[in-house]
Amino acid sequence: MKKLIAAIAIMLAVSPAFAQTAPTAPAPAPAKQAPVKPAKAPKAVAAPEQRAAQYADELKTKLNLTDDQYKKVLAVNTECIKRKDALKASGQKDVAGKKEIAAYRKQQYATILTPDQQAKLKALNAQHHGKGQKDNDAGENK
Numbered sequence: 001m002k003k004l005i006a007a008i009a010i011m012l013a014v015s016p017a018f019a020q021t022a023p024t025a026p027a028p029a030p031a032k033q034a035p036v037k038p039a040k041a042p043k044a045v046a047a048p049e050q051r052a053a054q055y056a057d058e059l060k061t062k063l064n065l066t067d068d069q070y071k072k073v074l075a076v077n078t079e080c081i082k083r084k085d086a087l088k089a090s091g092q093k094d095v096a097g098k099k100e101i102a103a104y105r106k107q108q109y110a111t112i113l114t115p116d117q118q119a120k121l122k123a124l125n126a127q128h129h130g131k132g133q134k135d136n137d138a139g140e141n142k
Contacts, residue, residue: 048085052077062124063117076108 046054056074059065065073080101087097113121 048081049078052081059121063113063120065113065117069112069117072112073109076105076112080105 052074055077056065056070059073060070083101083104084098087094087101109118109121
């Protein structure tokens with residue numbers, strides 16, 4: 001009985017190999033083929049000024065920035081994004097440089113934002129970065 005079960009098991013295990021042979025007649029063309037998706041082009045990166053403006057607009061809405069605060073935040077964001085882009089373009093993975101930029105942004109925001117706005121920003125950053133970072137400083141973004 002054991003030999004019979006073993007023989008059946010071997011036949012079942014080997015049978016899919018025979019099912020993989022190519023058919024002798026050409027297969028009929030499918031009635032409808034799915035359209036071929038073009039290869040994804042590299043993601044275009046917006047200019048630093050545009051990215052800074054997007055982030056400043058978001059902060060203006062969420063933190064209720066005044067026009068004067070908005071202009072200052074926009075200038076700080078533009079400077080930080082340009083510095084980060086230059087760091088990335090140099091090909092170095094300089095963590096210290098990124099921390100320096102984040103510290104600069106935090107210091108500038110401390111002079112621009114009210115304490116209430118700083119608290120809201122810290123909460124927004126904590127929400128944005130999720131559980132991955134426990135110690136979120138105000139002003140840090142990606």
